[in-house]
Amino acid sequence: xxxxxxxxxxxxxxxxxxxxxxxxxxxxxxxxxxxxxxxxxxxxxxxxxxxxxxxxxxxxxxxxxxxxxxxxxxxxxxxxxxxxxxxxxxxxxxxxxxxxxxxxxxxxxxxxxxxx
Amino acid sequence: xxxxxxxxxxxxxxxxxxxxxxxxxxxxxxxxxxxxxxxxxxxxxxxxxxxxxxxxxxxxxxxxxxxxxxxxxxxxxxxxxxxxxxxxxxxxxxxxxxxxxxxxxxxxxxxxxxx
Numbered sequence: 001x002x003x004x005x006x007x008x009x010x011x012x013x014x015x016x017x018x019x020x021x022x023x024x025x026x027x028x029x030x031x032x033x034x035x036x037x038x039x040x041x042x043x044x045x046x047x048x049x050x051x052x053x054x055x056x057x058x059x060x061x062x063x064x065x066x067x068x069x070x071x072x073x074x075x076x077x078x079x080x081x082x083x084x085x086x087x088x089x090x091x092x093x094x095x096x097x098x099x100x101x102x103x104x105x106x107x108x109x110x111x112x113x114x115x116x
Numbered sequence: 117x118x119x120x121x122x123x124x125x126x127x128x129x130x131x132x133x134x135x136x137x138x139x140x141x142x143x144x145x146x147x148x149x150x151x152x153x154x155x156x157x158x159x160x161x162x163x164x165x166x167x168x169x170x171x172x173x174x175x176x177x178x179x180x181x182x183x184x185x186x187x188x189x190x191x192x193x194x195x196x197x198x199x200x201x202x203x204x205x206x207x208x209x210x211x212x213x214x215x216x217x218x219x220x221x222x223x224x225x226x227x228x229x230x231x
Binding site: 033035041042043044045048055056091093104105106107108109110 | 120149151157158159160161164204206218219220221222223224
């Protein structure tokens with residue numbers, strides 16, 4: 001079974017530039033998460049989709065971050081404009097949960113973003 | 117707001133020794149997950165604990181869940197160097213009055229096993 005695919009693996013940009021990350025979840029997984037993991041910390045949830053609908057984006061900095069999952073499969077996360085503090089690994093995860101309960105999430109390799 | 121606290125955050129131990137990592141959380145939940153992360157790698161699922169009193173074992177690792185105490189433990193038996201990694205617990209958090217579930221992570225415990 002193919003895992004969660006993410007691209008690119010690494011990205012270096014200057015502050016105030018924009019960047020986009022792509023995620024393809026495990027086939028059949030309805031739930032998709034984007035997490036931000038700053039060096040030395042645990043992953044922090046940015047946004048959670050159930051199919052193509054957002055169920056939790058309470059910790060997404062909406063002035064600069066946006067995410068979409070138009071057809072309920074692939075997802076993109078965008079940052080515009082980037083700040084130095086956005087330097088982190090962005091992890092995509094998917095799970096086959098129902099609407100009501102979280103189940104085991106499977107993580108992609110992540111995209112390491114460096115903002116200079 | 118759910119808080120998930122792990123301790124210790126750093127653990128250096130010798131091969132052959134036993135130790136326990138603790139995960140406390142601040143609100144009601146009956147589902148807890150343990151993940152392992154190697155440097156520069158993604159998170160690998162280790163254990164899924166779905167009810168009070170659940171105990172799971174895999175090799176030298178054993179995880180348990182006490183939902184009344186809001187506590188999970190990850191016990192390491194006779195540690196070996198290959199167990200060196202960062203271990204995260206994550207709690208299933210019901211937001212908005214229980215209508216949705218998502219995973220909230222602790223800060224992780226960095227384990228170093230020395231010969």
